[in-house]
Amino acid sequence: MSLEIPVSIKPWLNFIHPALMWVLLGVSVYAxxxxxxxxxxxxxxxxxxxxxxxxxxxxxxxxxxxxLLGLMVIGTLIGMGATYINNEKLFFGPHLLAGLGMTGMIAVSASLSPYMQKGHDWARYTHIVLNSALLALFAWQAFSGVEILQRIISKM
Structure with missing residues (x-):
């Protein structure tokens, strides 16, 4: 499948995902x-x-x-989409796997909301553990993403 995106725009697609993710890292700390x-x-x-x-x-x-949930899912899809559009493949590695894992973790964490609202402590503790791991992975992702971005910039 070939997506016809103007050549002048294609390289800039690589910057949407990292910019959004850095904002979401800050929003995660606020959460x-x-x-x-x-x-x-x-x-x-x-x-x-x-x-x-x-x-x-x-x-x-x-x-x-x-x-945060909505934008993280959208940001994951934007990152994967931009990578595929520019390279016609995804690069299977730690950044992609951690990002997909984080997307799953935030979805599971959010799905615990009804149980937390009913006062179930197990759901609260699971939510806390998942989000703590998510924030740690998010911080690592931010820096591994900068390395990827530097490689992309050097090839421009």
Whole structure:
């Protein structure tokens, strides 16, 4: 299959995925912050709890997580699509495998939301473990992606 994309645009497709992923790495750290605040709210008492509730950390964490899920799946597809369009193949390696694994992890993590809303601690702990691993992989992905980007730039 041949996708006819103007030659002047093709090389720039390689920059959409990394730019989006770096933004999403920052959004992931913000989601972590909201999750920590949410957990603090859950275990707080009295006036401290009333003050924390005003921050609406539960709603914000859920909303940011939902956006993160959607954009991460789209970003994964953009990265794979741009690679395929420019090279007519995908490069099977650690960056691709970790990225696909991360996409699966965030989907499973998000799927635990109904169980967490019903108060199941096993779902909360699984969510925390998955997202901690996801954030660690995300950080590694960011730097391995920069190496890939440097190789692409050197060939331009």
């Amino acid at each position: 972590l912050y909201l999750g920590v605040k949410l957990r603090k709210t859950r275990y707080a008492e009295g006036e401290a709890k009333k003050e924390l509730i005003k921050g609406r950390y539960n709603v914000r964490h859920y909303q940011v997580g939902s956006v």
